[in-house]
Amino acid sequence: MSEVHTVAVVGAGTMGSGIAHVFARSGFQVTLCDVDQRFLDRALTSIRTNLGREAAKGKLPESEIESTLGRIRTTVDPEQMAAAEIALEAAPERFELKSEVFRALDRILPEHAILATNTSSISITKMAALTRRPCQVIGMHFFNPVPVMTLVEVVRGMATSDATFAAVRDLSVRLGKTPVEVNDAPGFVSNRVLMPLINEAAFAIMEGVATAEAVDQVFKLGMAHPMGPLTLADFIGIDVCVDILRVLQEGFGDPKYRPCPLLVRMVDAGWLGRKTGHGFYVYEKQL
Known part of the structure; x- marks a missing residue:
């Protein structure tokens, strides 16, 4: 696929807000989606605080805080993610909930888009089978706190294509992370x-x-x-x-x-x- 510029993140909790933070800090346009505006507002407050900490430590120019926040759009309407080239699901670690999110993303996103999950243990292969694009489904397991931890477990499902893996591996590097390739198995390597x-x-x-x-x-x-x-x-x-x-x-x-x-x-x-x-x-x- 072509180089990614627009990203959707589903779930504005600790992991989702951290993922939105690192993408926006790296210059991506981010749509952060959740079921309640309160969760989104709390996520933006957390991201602003963490950007301020980075600026205080000299890791980010203070002048870039507002521009970084300006690259994050929040929404409670999943249809607003329709232009994303990759979506990352960061819902709680329950298959029923994640499967519901994945089915919606598969319906909403364009055919070429990658569907990634931040799951820390659930089968990528099983989630991919819910979609019409199993070769474009992959695990992108970040670690908490996302802005600080450099590891990303990039997890191949049985159907994940080489092109999808390469795109997500390169995307991880663009975020300043270190991708480590892992095959699909319960808990992957880390957990x-x-x-x-x-x-x-x-x-x-x-x-x-x-x-x-x-x-x-x-x-x-x-x-x-x-x-x-x-x-x-x-x-x-x-x-x-x-x-x-x-x-x-x-x-x-x-x-x-x-x-x-x-x-x-x-x-x-x-x-x-x-x-x-x-x-x-x-x-x-x-x-």
Whole structure:
């Protein structure tokens, strides 16, 4: 396909707003879509704040903040994405919801457009099969915080064409990211390895082996991790961790991926981590 200039992002949460941020900062015209204008307004406020932080650190000229924001158009009307050359879906990690978004994008976007998903675990092949363009469906898995983290897992489904992969790989480089090619499998590479670690750490807490602080300290001091697995779980969101573990359990049919009962109880309690102010740790303000 020709070089991408216009991008649609569906979902204005933490990941969607971060993806919109990096595309707009890199000169792309972005349409950010969600079901409620409140979510879009909150996303724009977050993007403005993060651009200000980048400017304060000398990573972005202050004069470019407004022009970057000016490249982001928000809408609650999916039809407003019709001119996009690539759409990135960043809805919550549930197949039913993502499939609904993908079907709508397939209907709305032009035939040549690429459909990408930011899913962190769900099958690209399964999502591609919902569309009339499976060869143009691909995973583009960014990492949080999107403006800071350089990795993008570029995930090929069974039908993903070489042209689609090349376009998304090159697009990632234009964003200043490092694309890593991964084939479609539950959890890809990142979460297939990370989530069992977080799950086992939660079992250690549940079984009274150690405190959350002790578990995290072992990994920071003994394995040189920048943050421990339970701090990371709070950062990702306990609910997201449970959703991914369930995808892994179903995808592999292996009980070793079953979510730790403590994680499930925390979700039931609304203790989702930093975003609710309470997870394995208590936070003074909600993020």
